Amino acid sequence: MDERDLLRGNTPTLVLAVLWDAPLHGYAIAREINRRSDNALQFKQGTLYPALHALEKDGLIAGEWELQAGERPRKVYQITEAGRTELQRLMQTWHRFSIAVNTIIGSVPHEQPA
Amino acid sequence: MSNQPDLRIVSLDPSDNSADELRLFERVEDYLDHVCAPLVDLVPYRARQAFREEIRQHITFLVEEHRQAASLEEAIESALQEFGEPWMVGEALAEEWSRKGPLRPGRRIGAASLHAFSLFGLATAINLAVIEVSLLEHCEEACYPYMLFLAALSPILAGCLTGLKAYGQTLRSVIYVSLFLFLDTLVTGFLMLPDLEGIHFALFQALFWLPMGCASAALTATLVRSHRRAGFLRAVRRTG
Numbered sequence: 001m002d003e004r005d006l007l008r009g010n011t012p013t014l015v016l017a018v019l020w021d022a023p024l025h026g027y028a029i030a031r032e033i034n035r036r037s038d039n040a041l042q043f044k045q046g047t048l049y050p051a052l053h054a055l056e057k058d059g060l061i062a063g064e065w066e067l068q069a070g071e072r073p074r075k076v077y078q079i080t081e082a083g084r085t086e087l088q089r090l091m092q093t094w095h096r097f098s099i100a101v102n103t104i105i106g107s108v109p110h111e112q113p114a
Numbered sequence: 115m116s117n118q119p120d121l122r123i124v125s126l127d128p129s130d131n132s133a134d135e136l137r138l139f140e141r142v143e144d145y146l147d148h149v150c151a152p153l154v155d156l157v158p159y160r161a162r163q164a165f166r167e168e169i170r171q172h173i174t175f176l177v178e179e180h181r182q183a184a185s186l187e188e189a190i191e192s193a194l195q196e197f198g199e200p201w202m203v204g205e206a207l208a209e210e211w212s213r214k215g216p217l218r219p220g221r222r223i224g225a226a227s228l229h230a231f232s233l234f235g236l237a238t239a240i241n242l243a244v245i246e247v248s249l250l251e252h253c254e255e256a257c258y259p260y261m262l263f264l265a266a267l268s269p270i271l272a273g274c275l276t277g278l279k280a281y282g283q284t285l286r287s288v289i290y291v292s293l294f295l296f297l298d299t300l301v302t303g304f305l306m307l308p309d310l311e312g313i314h315f316a317l318f319q320a321l322f323w324l325p326m327g328c329a330s331a332a333l334t335a336t337l338v339r340s341h342r343r344a345g346f347l348r349a350v351r352r353t354g
Contacts, residue, residue, distance in 0.1 A: 025171070026168060026172045027171070027172045027175040030172075044203075045176070046169070046197045046198035047202075049203065050206040053210050053211070057213070065164075073167065074171060075168045
């Protein structure tokens with residue numbers, strides 16, 4: 001399993017987290033994930049849309065088409081109350097999981113690759 | 115705000131551009147055709163156009179970003195590369211579209227389930243009728259090869275016809291319908307006791323109909339979808 005596999009499984013969590021503060025459109029969500037991770041999380045941005053659609057279908061985010069004068073319509077997503085609750089749950093799960101993994105791998109001596 | 119986009123034709127903005135630039139914008143439209151191809155006949159037109167418009171917007175932002183340090187041609191290629199393989203994006207969207215969301219009251223029964231139910235239900239009814247007639251006529255042993263042939267052929271035929279008529283969400287529909295019909299036949303089988311033919315047929319449905327029905331329905335649906343996608347892309351290229 002590489003970083004991309006890890007990222008794919010956690011895309012919904014990252015999307016919910018970046019939408020916590022403000023509604024964003026798809027491109028802005030992708031860039032916000034890049035920015036907050038200091039570009040450590042790189043992914044094919046097309047993979048974002050199935051995740052967005054899944055979250056919308058599950059009622060965790062809501063998408064609305066914004067029509068602005070002189071501009072093309074743009075779909076903006078915002079987190080719902082159910083999404084906030086789900087993110088809290090995901091964060092707790094992630095926290096427990098990361099503590100458990102760190103405990104196990106922390107006992108292994110770390111060697112620098114040659 | 116509204117729930118659906120304005121469905122006017124929106125391009126990347128080819129106005130005031132040279133023929134070369136127009137050709138590059140067409141490169142993006144071609145990419146979008148490939149993204150949308152797996153969604154044809156699965157996702158309704160308006161929803162598909164909404165996906166297309168949303169992805170076009172995203173790519174436009176990426177092109178603008180890359181254009182600061184590259185030519186338009188290079189910027190478009192980098193943007194498309196960053197967005198990912200169009201077929202993978204389209205297939206992922208199609209898969210997500212087919213996934214069942216949280217159960218909501220009054221959720222409508224899909225066309226695929228209705229097709230599967232009619233075809234597999236008819237096949238079950240015919241098979242049960244043949245079993246009953248053979249029992250009434252006391253010709254079980256003589257009729258056995260014909261009954262077996264009919265029972266073996268039924269799920270393949272029903273599966274192929276289901277895949278042909280309803281090529282979206284086919285597999286799930288066939289699984290649900292087959293399980294329901296298995297339980298129905300099992301009850302009928304108990305009512306037919308002490309004759310065991312009904313129970314045997316129920317077991318045959320669970321062990322043979324379910325996998326064969328699913329396999330033939332899924333295979334046919336896949337073939338129909340790829341045939342229609344190819345037709346869609348051919349039509350797009352002709353009009354382009």
